[in-house]
Amino acid sequence: MTDLDMNRPHTNHPGTLARRDVVSRLLKHRHGALVVTGLGSPSYDVHAAGDRDDNYYLWGAMGGAALVGLGLAQAQPEKRVLVITGDGEQLMAFGSLATIAVAKPRNLDVLVIDNQHYGETGMQTSHTGRGLDLARVARACGFAEAATLRTMDEVESFSATLRAAADGPRLFVVKVLAENPPRSLPPRDAVHVKNRFRAHLGFPVR
Amino acid sequence: MTNTPPGPANDSAPSAAAVASEWPAELYRVLKAANVRQMAYVPDAGHTTLIELFSADPEVVTTVLTTEEEGVAIAAGAWLGGQRAVLLMQSSGVGNCINMFSLPVMGHFPLLTLVTMRGEWAEFNPWQVPMGRGTQAALEAVGVRVMRADTVEDLVETVEAAAALAYEADQQIAVLIGQRLIGKKKW
Numbered sequence: 001m002t003d004l005d006m007n008r009p010h011t012n013h014p015g016t017l018a019r020r021d022v023v024s025r026l027l028k029h030r031h032g033a034l035v036v037t038g039l040g041s042p043s044y045d046v047h048a049a050g051d052r053d054d055n056y057y058l059w060g061a062m063g064g065a066a067l068v069g070l071g072l073a074q075a076q077p078e079k080r081v082l083v084i085t086g087d088g089e090q091l092m093a094f095g096s097l098a099t100i101a102v103a104k105p106r107n108l109d110v111l112v113i114d115n116q117h118y119g120e121t122g123m124q125t126s127h128t129g130r131g132l133d134l135a136r137v138a139r140a141c142g143f144a145e146a147a148t149l150r151t152m153d154e155v156e157s158f159s160a161t162l163r164a165a166a167d168g169p170r171l172f173v174v175k176v177l178a179e180n181p182p183r184s185l186p187p188r189d190a191v192h193v194k195n196r197f198r199a200h201l202g203f204p205v206r
Numbered sequence: 207m208t209n210t211p212p213g214p215a216n217d218s219a220p221s222a223a224a225v226a227s228e229w230p231a232e233l234y235r236v237l238k239a240a241n242v243r244q245m246a247y248v249p250d251a252g253h254t255t256l257i258e259l260f261s262a263d264p265e266v267v268t269t270v271l272t273t274e275e276e277g278v279a280i281a282a283g284a285w286l287g288g289q290r291a292v293l294l295m296q297s298s299g300v301g302n303c304i305n306m307f308s309l310p311v312m313g314h315f316p317l318l319t320l321v322t323m324r325g326e327w328a329e330f331n332p333w334q335v336p337m338g339r340g341t342q343a344a345l346e347a348v349g350v351r352v353m354r355a356d357t358v359e360d361l362v363e364t365v366e367a368a369a370a371l372a373y374e375a376d377q378q379i380a381v382l383i384g385q386r387l388i389g390k391k392k393w
Contacts, residue, residue, distance in 0.1 A: 036283070056286055061309035064279035068309075071283025071291065074244055074267045095272030103269050190313035194286065203288050 014129075015150060015175025019113050022155055022174050023084065024049040026111070029159040030082065033109075034072060034197075038065035038085025040120040041180070042113050046084055048184035053200040056193060057186040063093035066110050070100050073108040076201070080107045080162065087114040087128045087173075094137075100169045101142035109162065110138075110171045114148075115178040123178060135173045144168030150175050229387075230255035232362045233320070237292055240369040242266065244284045244291035246277035252322030252388045253294045274299030275306035282315045290373050293319040297341040298334060300380070304348055310378045311349040317378040318369055327385035338385075345380050356384035 023045040027035070035055045037043040042065075043057040056072075058065050069083035090096075090112050100108065116129030128134060138146035144167040149155050158172055187193055195205045233256055237245075245260040246269040247253060261268050271277050274295045281291035295303075300321060310317040324331075325338020342352045353368050355361035364381055371377040 034287075036286075058309070060312070061279060061306050063275065064282070064306055064309055067276045067279035068283035068286065070269070071244065071280035071285075071289075072287040073283075074269070074280075075284045075287025075289035093276070096276055098272050099269065099276050190309075194313045194315065197286055198288065201286075201288060 013150075013175070014116060015114065015177055017150070017152060017155070017174065017176045018181075019045055019115065019174075019176040019179070020048055020181050021152070022113065022176060025152065025155060026084075026159050026162075029162055031080070031163040033080040033082040033162060034076065036065055036069045036072065036081065036083045037186075038062075038083070038089035040086055040089070041115075042084045042086050042089070043186055044181070044184045045113065047186040048181070051186065053196045055186070056197050059186075059188055059190070062089055063096070065089055066093055066096045066100060069108055069110065070096075070103055070105060073105040074103070077105075077107055080109065081105075082162065083108070083110045085110070085112060086119070087112055087116060087126050087134065088118045088120075090134060091127050091132075097134075097138050097141045097143070097171070101138070104142075104168045106144075106166050106168055108169045109166075110169070112171065112173045113176055114173045115176050117178045119178065119180055128173075133173075135171060138171035142168070143171050145170040146172070148173045148175060229358045229361055231259065232358075233365050234259040236362060236366045236369065238263075240366075240373060241290055242292050242369075243289040244269065244280065245294065246271055246280045246291065247294040248272075248274050248277075248296070248299055250294065250296045250322055252296065252383065253320070256294060256320075273302050275303040277319075278303050278306040278317065279309060281317055282309050282313060285315050290316065291318075293317070295319060295321055297321055297323045297325065297382070298337045300341045300344055301337050304344060307345075307348045307350055307378070314376045315378070316372040316376055317350065317380075318372040319380045320365065320383060321380050322383045322388055323385040325385070329385065341382065350378045350380050352380050352382060354382040354384065356387055358387060361387060 027049045037046045065085040073081040135146040277293040284291040325334035355364040368379040
């Protein structure tokens, strides 16, 4: 069998980590990183860890999270940018892995909270649940670093690298349980969230 | 071609043909004056010169895309980080962007996209026609304002006005560059 065999479903081991634990643990060590979240559960996870002015939550525009992160990283090269999104959202933006790899931002990390399911729409199995390995895809595209994390120790090790300089974009997949914790809803007013984010960076609100 | 009446060129005024061929440089000048710092694009014959000018500019970060909607999200991220972005595409690409436009529309992010039209003037490829016909309606249906130019003189002024509307007034603007202006595709 090949490593990427689409004909054999459920070849990936499901995760055992709780997504909220992973995200809150990680964000304790964000060191001033600017955070962009993909729609659905990743936005709820980040909000549950504490609402902040330097979070930008997406409520839609599926497939856009990592690319909002790229534009932000290119505009703020002195700061680190952390995109926290889901496997389904990142799969929709498959081509963005090529675009980000070619753009080579040295300050962009993409963290995929991978429950191997489309949790927002009925828990259908996603491509990652059928064997697709997003970390391998990112490496093949040319990401400087990419790995799949399965234990809290690995998450801790990753969080320690969040403030370190990187040779290029990095992508980390964290395998988590397929669960829907109680929703923690960020503001849906995208203008408000935008204005406070920009104010955090010192831009005038207008 | 332009609407400039035919006649001999003199020393002070460039010929109509010269003006027609210089519009990408004029757009570059206008966008630089508007302090555009990021440019995202999908390769496009009509935008070739503008893409080359931006790519050679160390003050502008250019991002080549695999599909146009990526650029809509990048432009929003650029603005979050305090920079102005422009997105270059062809009318067929507008169809790819529809859901992603919800991001600038809902967030009132400045959006300026320059769209070269296909499927409307001396088009040889019938597959370009449906999206060419639907470009303006699709943009307007999701809340993106359309401005259109069919002559070079009009185009430069329109992009200048569109840049002000987008970056100063937080509007989402697509400037459609008429296919007649670009000229028939050579094969």
